[in-house]
Amino acid sequence: MAMTRIERRYAWLGLALIGPTVLVFCAVIVFPLVAAIYLSLFRIYTPTLEGAWVGLGNYAELLARGEFWQALRTTLIWTAGTLTLQMLFGIAMALVLHQSLWFRSLARSLVLFPYFVSTVVAVLVWRWLFNDLYGILNHVIMVAGVSDMPLDWLGTMPNAMVSVILVGAWKYFPFVVIAVLARLQTIPEALYEAARIDGAGPVARFFDITLPQLRDVLVVVVMLRAIWDFKEFDLIFLLTGGGPVTATQTLPLVVYKEAFSMNQMGMAAAHAVAMMAVMLVFMIVYIRRTRGGQGA
Amino acid sequence: MAGVELHRLRKEFGAFVALEGLDLRVEEGEFVALLGPSGCGKTTTLRMLAGLEFPTAGEIRIGGRVVNDLPPARRDVAMVFQSYALYPHMTVAQNIAYPLKKRGVPRAERAAAVARVAELLQLTPLLDRRPRQLSGGQQQRVALGRALVRDPQVFLLDEPLSNLDAKLRAHMRAELIELHHRLGRTMIYVTHDQLEAMTMSDRIAVLSAGRLMQFDTPGAIYDRPANRFVAGFIGTPAMNLIEGRIAAGRFTGQGLDLPLAPGLPEGPAVLGVRPEHVTIGEGAQRGRVRVVEPTGHETIVIAELPGGALVTARAPARARPAIGEVLPLGLDPDGLHLFAADEEGARIDPAR
Amino acid sequence: MTFLGRLAFNLIAWALVLVIAFPLAWMVVTALKPQSELFRRPPGFLPEAPTLDHFRRLLEETPFATYFGNSVILATATTAVVIALATLGAYSLVRFRYRGRESLAFLVLFTYLLPSVVLILPLYLMMVRLGLANTLASLVIAYTTFALPYALWLLRSFMAGVPEDLESAALVDGASRLGAFRDVILPQLVPGIISTALFTFILSWNEYLYALVLVNSDAARPLTTGVMSMLISAFNIEWSLLMAASVMMSLPLIVVFAFLQGYLTRGFGAGAVKG
Ligand SMILES: Nc1ncnc2c1ncn2[C@@H]1O[C@H](COP(=O)(O)OP(=O)(O)OP(=O)(O)O)[C@@H](O)[C@H]1O
Ligand SMILES: [Mg+2]
Numbered sequence: 041m042a043m044t045r046i047e048r049r050y051a052w053l054g055l056a057l058i059g060p061t062v063l064v065f066c067a068v069i070v071f072p073l074v075a076a077i078y079l080s081l082f083r084i085y086t087p088t089l090e091g092a093w094v095g096l097g098n099y100a101e102l103l104a105r106g107e108f109w110q111a112l113r114t115t116l117i118w119t120a121g122t123l124t125l126q127m128l129f130g131i132a133m134a135l136v137l138h139q140s141l142w143f144r145s146l147a148r149s150l151v152l153f154p155y156f157v158s159t160v161v162a163v164l165v166w167r168w169l170f171n172d173l174y175g176i177l178n179h180v181i182m183v184a185g186v187s188d189m190p191l192d193w194l195g196t197m198p199n200a201m202v203s204v205i206l207v208g209a210w211k212y213f214p215f216v217v218i219a220v221l222a223r224l225q226t227i228p229e230a231l232y233e234a235a236r237i238d239g240a241g242p243v244a245r246f247f248d249i250t251l252p253q254l255r256d257v258l259v260v261v262v263m264l265r266a267i268w269d270f271k272e273f274d275l276i277f278l279l280t281g282g283g284p285v286t287a288t289q290t291l292p293l294v295v296y297k298e299a300f301s302m303n304q305m306g307m308a309a310a311h312a313v314a315m316m317a318v319m320l321v322f323m324i325v326y327i328r329r330t331r332g333g334q335g336a
Numbered sequence: 337m338a339g340v341e342l343h344r345l346r347k348e349f350g351a352f353v354a355l356e357g358l359d360l361r362v363e364e365g366e367f368v369a370l371l372g373p374s375g376c377g378k379t380t381t382l383r384m385l386a387g388l389e390f391p392t393a394g395e396i397r398i399g400g401r402v403v404n405d406l407p408p409a410r411r412d413v414a415m416v417f418q419s420y421a422l423y424p425h426m427t428v429a430q431n432i433a434y435p436l437k438k439r440g441v442p443r444a445e446r447a448a449a450v451a452r453v454a455e456l457l458q459l460t461p462l463l464d465r466r467p468r469q470l471s472g473g474q475q476q477r478v479a480l481g482r483a484l485v486r487d488p489q490v491f492l493l494d495e496p497l498s499n500l501d502a503k504l505r506a507h508m509r510a511e512l513i514e515l516h517h518r519l520g521r522t523m524i525y526v527t528h529d530q531l532e533a534m535t536m537s538d539r540i541a542v543l544s545a546g547r548l549m550q551f552d553t554p555g556a557i558y559d560r561p562a563n564r565f566v567a568g569f570i571g572t573p574a575m576n577l578i579e580g581r582i583a584a585g586r587f588t589g590q591g592l593d594l595p596l597a598p599g600l601p602e603g604p605a606v607l608g609v610r611p612e613h614v615t616i617g618e619g620a621q622r623g624r625v626r627v628v629e630p631t632g633h634e635t636i637v638i639a640e641l642p643g644g645a646l647v648t649a650r651a652p653a654r655a656r657p658a659i660g661e662v663l664p665l666g667l668d669p670d671g672l673h674l675f676a677a678d679e680e681g682a683r684i685d686p687a688r
Numbered sequence: 689m690t691f692l693g694r695l696a697f698n699l700i701a702w703a704l705v706l707v708i709a710f711p712l713a714w715m716v717v718t719a720l721k722p723q724s725e726l727f728r729r730p731p732g733f734l735p736e737a738p739t740l741d742h743f744r745r746l747l748e749e750t751p752f753a754t755y756f757g758n759s760v761i762l763a764t765a766t767t768a769v770v771i772a773l774a775t776l777g778a779y780s781l782v783r784f785r786y787r788g789r790e791s792l793a794f795l796v797l798f799t800y801l802l803p804s805v806v807l808i809l810p811l812y813l814m815m816v817r818l819g820l821a822n823t824l825a826s827l828v829i830a831y832t833t834f835a836l837p838y839a840l841w842l843l844r845s846f847m848a849g850v851p852e853d854l855e856s857a858a859l860v861d862g863a864s865r866l867g868a869f870r871d872v873i874l875p876q877l878v879p880g881i882i883s884t885a886l887f888t889f890i891l892s893w894n895e896y897l898y899a900l901v902l903v904n905s906d907a908a909r910p911l912t913t914g915v916m917s918m919l920i921s922a923f924n925i926e927w928s929l930l931m932a933a934s935v936m937m938s939l940p941l942i943v944v945f946a947f948l949q950g951y952l953t954r955g956f957g958a959g960a961v962k963g
Contacts, residue, residue, distance in 0.1 A: 044404050045404075046387065046390070052786075054780045054784025054789075055780070055784075057780035058792065061840065062792070064832055065799070065837075068830070069802070071810070072806075072811050072833075073802070073806065075814075076810050137701075141701050141702075142702070147701070147702065151709075152945075153709065154712070156890055156952075157712070158893065158894035158912055158937055160915055160934075161715070161934040161938055162711075164715075164934050165711045168930070168931065174726060174731075174927075176714060179730065179731060210708065271803035271805065274896040277897075278916065296897075299809055309810075316806050326801065386859075386860050387860075408860045409860075413860065415860045419851065421856065422857075423875075425876065435860075435862055438861055
């Protein structure tokens, strides 16, 4: 199939327009990605950056070490926990905000705000709320009589994990709200009318109409949030630093620790690559789904 | 001024063949209508002519020059889009002036041209509005204005009147015909509306599923459809198509038995007859009246032949046959068409 | 619904909303309370003697203003670079046909999901080699790793929403491809660009990990790491000062929320939900 001259010219123009982007992509993403894999084959001392080839040695060591497996488990617990809460709160809040509510747009802004606020701000605020002596949470708990001792929210287990999961849910559930709300607004009112005529109550309407209509968007949201929660660094690092000891140390934190506390750049790269391999599963499922959706 | 020639023009979208080897030769100054059902490739043909889509194979000539390799700007064609494609951020006046601006026409001249076109299309009071503040019909006129403001070699019009009300449409139809006479420009006009195609064009190209079915004058297309598709597509109510066979100089089928002109090949065939060539109440055939639709100036009668096939007839306005009644029915021997019974359904003419 | 039913629903809904908003409200009131009120038992919600003293101290006695300036430069520069690249790139991805286009779109989606911790080690080495460590430039470069795929993804979606016939009409009317882009597509894309720019800006403004690893001097530190270093270096933690810093840090967001929220919602529609 011969292209006409003008078609070829357009193709070149298209390439020229994407060219700068591709260059930047190669320089800051593709090259580092390959380099990360390459680095993982060396033993590198971070301060001097001197390295020695160890082949797959880092990986062998990593798999043999309990730390990697423990971190993987922690990551999965954190992801599953915070994701579940995000989805539950998110869907519920979206349903509430979809109703006619007094000052709805103000309510919506207030609910969305945590998502856009910097993680640093979120963490500072929560650490102040969690503060053992003057934190408002401990005060409330003691006044309410739940406990007569201030709780150590971040320094003991399982409190630390619960706290991290809660703050994660608070910070990221608005994403679910926005996505679900947008989809809710496109469900035709006629569907509900028809169900109402057929005598379906509110609960039946939710399970028979709303939930099936939301299915596609929920799948996409779960995949996206799962990927993002899995790789979350800031929130956990800043809240607990992985502690107490290593109880909330997820994989991204291990990467950071290996590279900049243990000064083992190669080992850190091996952890990063291993973590990406796990994530790849989610990513492929997600990409599959969105591709299919776009073809339609 | 220039004619347009399409030579073996083929267009594929991936595995889908939108046009398969279209041959069309539009003479200089001719007004040609492209007629066909939705999705048959009319817009695709226009877009390729304009240089917006590129042929998979074949050649396009405008004024004798092969334009396959020219960008739209250098083909010197103007186009009205089916979707209007008005620039939302520009006023009506800016929309109409845009083609002139792109061609370096000085501001004063531009303003004069816009005023002239606005007058013609009754857009003068709307010149300062934005497209979203216009009705569908008004938008369509702006789209037309953006094409008419120029003096290109070829006008490509993709259903330019589809959204106008009946009165404005008749008016615009007359305006376009007049304009065509005055400018003498080649115009290729896509429409769904047979009446528009019949009344306006010098010739009509009937397309179906990416293929040219017939390309001829409106009269010839109506009187001598080249195949079953054209026969069924042109004319309302549609031509009756009755399956049967030719044997011993007669057509038989569905309870009909008609003498035919000599020299027709024997075998299965489809008989075509327009409703105006069917008479109810007299004739050698018989039919049971099924539906009677008085339209005011005539009455459409649908009758069932003994073989079960339905035949539509145009009867005088006052005719009121009773439903269920069996009446004599006649087919005008001069109004009979015969088509092959195969997929193509080509017209069968008596051998001379 | 009866009035009482509505009332009950509204009360419950607003109670939920207020619980969600409480931490941020607490941040604001803490920032306005004099030090003495922080440690009062029981704590009052509204400050009795509201003061802006913490804000003054923040600006006068800490390097906060430098951090803030750095963040403004950093987020603005990243946004400008990324939007310029991504607008052209999205136009190419959506409206041109050439071999490899599909794979490129796929690569964009893939990188959009890539974890930063994988890229950060090689990027760190790269910056050290290039002598860019501890500069804002190194952060702009690093930020493009997440901002560019993100912006491309959003803008691709916005670009696809501009009717193709508009460009076609401009071409027939005598414009070149780039002419049509400038005259017709770009004006249609403005809301999408604004929305993408806002998201990119917020993302860069909030970034922490790259800033932590790549910059280790106050001169080039942005707000995120800067404020955290105030927390760590302080002998005793001054919560009201930190809350004041948090409020200041959220300032751009508050502006966006107050005046440009429509653009945020639009961006979500384009990027997040459709994926
Ligand atoms: N960009 C494209 N990609 C894939 N298929 C296309 C594309 N453009 C058109 N087609 C297909 O080509 C066929 C012809 O389309 P075209 O727009 O030319 O139809 P049309 O005759 O103008 O119909 P209508 O009267 O409805 O406007 C249709 O089946 C259409 O689905
Ligand atoms: Mg069409």
